[in-house]
Amino acid sequence: ARILFVDPSTRAVGLTLNQHLLRLNVPPINVKVGEIYDKSRVLRVDKKAGLFLEIPSPTPSPGFVSIHDVSDKDVKNVEKKFREGSLTRVRVLGVRHLEGVALGTLKDSAFEGSVFTHADVKPGMVVRAKVVTVEPFGAIVQFSSGVKALCPLPHMSELDNIVKPPKKFKAGAELLFRVLGCKSKRITVTYKKSLVKSKLEVLASYADAKIGLVTHGWITKIEKHGCFVRFYNGVQGFVSRSELGLEPGIEAESVYHVGQVVKCRIVSVVPTSRKLYVSFTMSSNRVIQADTAKVGTIVSGVVERLTPATVVVSVNGFSKGSILNEQLADHHGQAAQLKNLLKPGHEFNQLLVLDTEGQNLVLSAKHSLINTANDIPSEISQMQAGAVVHVYSSSFCFSYIIINEQVS
Template structure:
């Protein structure tokens, strides 16, 4: 017996079927005229990805916290660790709250590439790059939410196939969550036909109902992959549009792209889910098996597949293309064999394999679509972008702008390689950089600059093009770590990519990862690291290394000893580059500079220094305002970065009768004419500023041909941060007091 809701649904469906019968007859008549070929102007299945839509998916990649899932029509979704099932979420919470050091059961323990899943669209997000992100869930309470203990599919003697997750592990089997409220399901260990029978809490499985007791409140399950994959859904099980599940195997009657199944259902199949011989012709009324791919209740759309790899799911789906890895490959002499005007085209590669080109990739983004012209061309050059496990076909592009750009693959990347990418998102622990649509790397927070940035969002913006150097790459796990430290990116010294590269006497750039009482640990590339003992930190004795060195600091180190077999290395900082620290760069306040200069003695350690030039001869500065501008990235590194209205921090380099020259970091110079020096009229420029004085300048004029620019130093035209003048005054007074006290302690001056 059907419930009242199911009866109403059946009536509505039958009424809809009658209304659509004329359209179906017309469509069949058209198919008789033109035949069902790949080039026929048929309507393609357009999926409306609304929240709650059910889809069949295939696991593509698994990381500790997220599963990438291949979906029909070449789409991709993401399954978060929080969207597995209630029991798994509870287990994770308990493990985090517990002091037990037992390893947390992460997603790689539960999922593997090629695994087939029934998913529900939990959320649709738009990423910061503007692309659609489909968030999925396999929680049985959402996937099987329309099922109840009284549903016909839980009462019939014909055994239906349902999605499930392990809720708990018992002595003789497993309590299974099938998402049906008020129903307890049990799976015995004896009934399992897996290679590994030790299932874990949260494990996903496709199970078959063996026995139903107590009006649906108790269910006995089995999980034989061969049986569940080949079990057909039957009309007598009472399936309706709200209870229909993706992944069900059904017998269908073919009418071109329209399929009849379960007595009163209509389904659709697109050309990507037909075998080539099925797509070129069909036998009217032929009954075959098909797999349900997705159900969209709002449009009453059911997508199906006739492809053999989806009909036979006993061993899952092949997640990777057969043969060599082809993603990123540029292929010439390709022929367009079919054009589907609402979807895209099919290319035949020289080795006779097929690739699909989405209609957006048939042309450049700024060109008008002309599918007929593309189809008429005898040959094409394409770049393979991805592989869809669900369709078992490569996806390619004809865009010249994409084909001509560098295309990175994890297996091709090597530590030490300089790459270019686009800033995707800033996180608390670093910055994600996309090298291509499929390759992304992480720049750890300590690697965003040569110095640790307090506010990286002021220096980096999403969409910004950046140059990085690869620190390490794990191709199998698709993990890529990059550095933006300018010294490392531009270093011309030998790179230590392995311990075999670290012969005694060789010098290379590295970065400090740990500062200990006994010295510093320096890392290079691919995890190569060495120890700089306390005695090798400096030519002068150092008592507290943490007062001088910091984590993330770029250093030049010389190899003293190395044992490649044991992976141990001893380094030295004593072979350092000498740099110049002008007296005028000891402070923002010129009156304090002579006092600070007098307080210094040979062997003193000077902290809080930063390099202000890009030339071979390094010039250091201790000016707080200049240091702030360098740390926050409020600088111009090249003349091409100069724009009218830009404000920069610099210092007076030369004073001339007609104005003053202002020097900025990275060796840039600007002229402040006499009329732009102050708000007051001045006769003598020498009485207004001192050489070395810190100033804030605003660019007013730019001569790109002669590579010169003018600036103004007028207070009325330069926007100074609120409270900046007061802060600098207070810092100057505190600096004066500190240096005076230091001189008194050294006996170099008397207290008044």
């Protein structure tokens, strides 16, 4: 035996005969918390303590079910309901590593619903929960398994500028929610009907953001140059003013409000830098996709970052494109002024593709080139003797002759 503890006051000594403790090995438990194991065998029945089981994980693992977890109802004669050698269904609640045993439950309520532990919660899933408490900042709700979540005040109603919880949020009320996010066991849900009943695909990561994807989000901030939209699990996107679908002269604040649920279309994404650009207009006719963004075509782009010599933009279908400083405007003075005003998030509605360098597009914002894009030759075959065509200067080369004078 191995000594577990010594109590000096009572002179009691605790011993163990568990083989993994005697040999100081890892206990032979190969179960996952929350998993259901259908054919667990009852090894022993203790009418005062509960059931000892053998759980059929990859290697059989010892399990124990307390007398309080064998049924949702009180069981007076547990030895009559469960026989040694019989098979039963168990859900693992946890693991006691010192004893080397898994703790489980046989309650029918433990097998109902899609959420049992925090690990079962996924962004975008629709769940039914009971209101536990209502606070000024929101409501604490509880799933049938006991897992709790927060429904923030702005997500307790479809209305904007909500100042207090709606009357239907009362302790004990069962409502239908959709999970907004789950990070570090902190779960948030929404009661907004347009989100709960949405049939569109859920966007819960930047990696899942595909160009052309249409999904629902909600507005978190409105500015003069556009607005910010939040999606599930903390994903955030930006909508430039030109993509708001507004008529000229109409302010965004007069049409949209913070907290409003909107249908969005993904127009550009850079997953590595967690940058996402979306549109409120569902038509993408003016946007050229990756496979058609050839030399001479017109594309749109969003400023990603500025370098001393170029402006790097995100272009639909391409990871990035670049605009040289001299290609920002038709005149050098205007180009310099525009460069000073540019910030990440600014959108160019029209850019001309001058060249391609791998996955990078060489672009121009010059109106003189954009307006005559169809007249600029893109292939040698388009050049004919005597033809008048539109061109632009790419570089200057000064040639000169070196004369060596021989002195005799």
